[in-house]
Amino acid sequence: MPAPPAPHTTSPVDAAGRRLTTRGQKRRAQLMLEGARLFAERGYHPTSVQEIVATLGVGKGVFYWYFSSKEEFFLEILRAAQTDLRRRQQAAIADETDPIRRVELGIEESLRWFREHREMFNLFQFAITQEKFAPVLRQGQQVAVGDVVRHVKEAIVEGRIRDQDPELLAQAIVGVMSHLARTYLYERDESVEAVADGAKAFCLHGLLG
Amino acid sequence: MPAPPAPHTTSPVDAAGRRLTTRGQKRRAQLMLEGARLFAERGYHPTSVQEIVATLGVGKGVFYWYFSSKEEFFLEILRAAQTDLRRRQQAAIADETDPIRRVELGIEESLRWFREHREMFNLFQFAITQEKFAPVLRQGQQVAVGDVVRHVKEAIVEGRIRDQDPELLAQAIVGVMSHLARTYLYERDESVEAVADGAKAFCLHGLLG
DNA sequence: GAAGGTCTTGACTGACCGGTCAAGAAATGG
DNA sequence: CCATTTCTTGACCGGTCAGTCAAGACCTTC
Incomplete structure (x- = not known):
């Protein structure tokens, strides 16, 4: 599914109501994909937020920019x-x-x-x-x-x-x-x-x- | 299943090879029963050893007397x-x-x-x-x-x-x-x-x- | 190139957790 | 009664974790 062009009009919004750029949407998807993989492999509780962001090579703040909590x-x-x-x-x-x-x-x-x-x-x-x-x-x-x-x-x-x-x-x-x-x-x-x-x-x- | 009398002869033994008195066997069973209940109710990871022993009103050492680890x-x-x-x-x-x-x-x-x-x-x-x-x-x-x-x-x-x-x-x-x-x-x-x-x-x- | 929103960093906090251990209580056996 | 073994206590330790935040980078727009 190709991402819609959406040049500079009303942008998609995350759960908290913030706007998300195309770049932001990609990060979000990345996190969810990697999170699912790690949760499945090691379990929900044993997988820390730190591990998820480290796998993507980004800081912890990124996670909490896109999601309000691990839950x-x-x-x-x-x-x-x-x-x-x-x-x-x-x-x-x-x-x-x-x-x-x-x-x-x-x-x-x-x-x-x-x-x-x-x-x-x-x-x-x-x-x-x-x-x-x-x-x-x-x-x-x-x-x-x-x-x-x-x-x-x-x-x-x-x-x-x-x-x-x-x-x-x-x-x-x-x-x-x-x-x-x-x-x-x-x-x-x-x-x-x-x-x-x-x-x-x-x-x-x-x-x- | 009634516990065997076993007055003061060769006693049953726990996983580590220690002897267990009748009293000890009861504690063991108590812990497993309560542990299963709590694990089922709240999940394995969210349930702490502390909670399990607290529910039975005993100290944490009791748990580690009968079992080598939570796992x-x-x-x-x-x-x-x-x-x-x-x-x-x-x-x-x-x-x-x-x-x-x-x-x-x-x-x-x-x-x-x-x-x-x-x-x-x-x-x-x-x-x-x-x-x-x-x-x-x-x-x-x-x-x-x-x-x-x-x-x-x-x-x-x-x-x-x-x-x-x-x-x-x-x-x-x-x-x-x-x-x-x-x-x-x-x-x-x-x-x-x-x-x-x-x-x-x-x-x-x-x-x- | 300045302004303002979007995104990123990573040290830090407060809480909690599994497991240890020295001390001692309780039962058992002689 | 004492000695031994079984059992219990709970403070403590090292470590981990979810979540915060001040600071700043990046990007877009005008």
Whole structure:
């Protein structure tokens, strides 16, 4: 995504309402990228702000120019990632009319996203265990489940999925997906296709099929 | 499990090889229980050793009499919980000869255990994101998956489960179970039976059935 | 080239944390 | 009763961390 030209008109603004130049936006993005990487690698608490700025070779003040606190910084990383994942999911199913096929496409695209953003796996999983961060995570997850629920309901109406609590079915799908992604993509570095096929088959047919 | 009498013979020994009196064993257990509770509630890093001992109304030295470090302490909590969960699973399926039924019983009993040890949920999930603790967690999870794999293989041989990679099927089951446990037992406090029924149905029949 | 906003520096502060230890209390055993 | 071992105390140490801030560099605009 190319940055908009924005020559010298109304500039983008950060969370506190300050203006940000193009240069400033780049720094911001740099910090978030590096922060996500380090948080994922060593954990949120064990990673100091000092380490993050040192990796970029800048002073500590830079961090606090762009973010009000380490906590807010982490929340922004989480929100940005969730937004990006959702956008990808939506784009992947946009042209598909078959609800079951939409579920399958959603699984595939989510796995692909997690593959490309392996570092976000640990971050999500850690964030959900901390009271300070869990609400944001839960909200995002609920949105994802809501998407699946709509497809499932539609398919139940069409009589193509057995009549069970749609939310439970959706949650189960999310569970399969995230656990398989962790085990096979994150820990064992296998291919998205193989995992996606396995996940789709299990979600549709279960053990017996 | 009643503590053995052990009047004044060879006494139980702690990790460092020191003897432990009955009183000592109680303190140890107290610390682990309270530690698990606090770690789960506030997180591992944000919970200080000081807080743990203060909650029990004892001095800091007590902690370091029974455990060599905060890290080792946490690992012991994890190991003890995993051992307990596994024992419960094994006991639950001991008398069952049907492999598919064994899977179902395992799901039920695991959910029951997580319901009784809600605090372990966050601990497990946090631990798996930290390089220091992940190996222990992964090993325990692999044991659990291995148990399921055996039942699945047996059922495949009998032609009762479709012929797919047994480990992937087992991992998918674990994924469904842990995510449903988190969502419905941990976050929403629903009944084990309802969740277990949903989980079993999904694992056996998937969406279509 | 001056003015003013944007950005950067890094020393500093106050708080906290994991872990130690000398001293002594409490139980145990003879 | 004394000796030994087990257990407890809490002040203390070295170190780290999130966050501040005065000073100044950079950049844009007029």
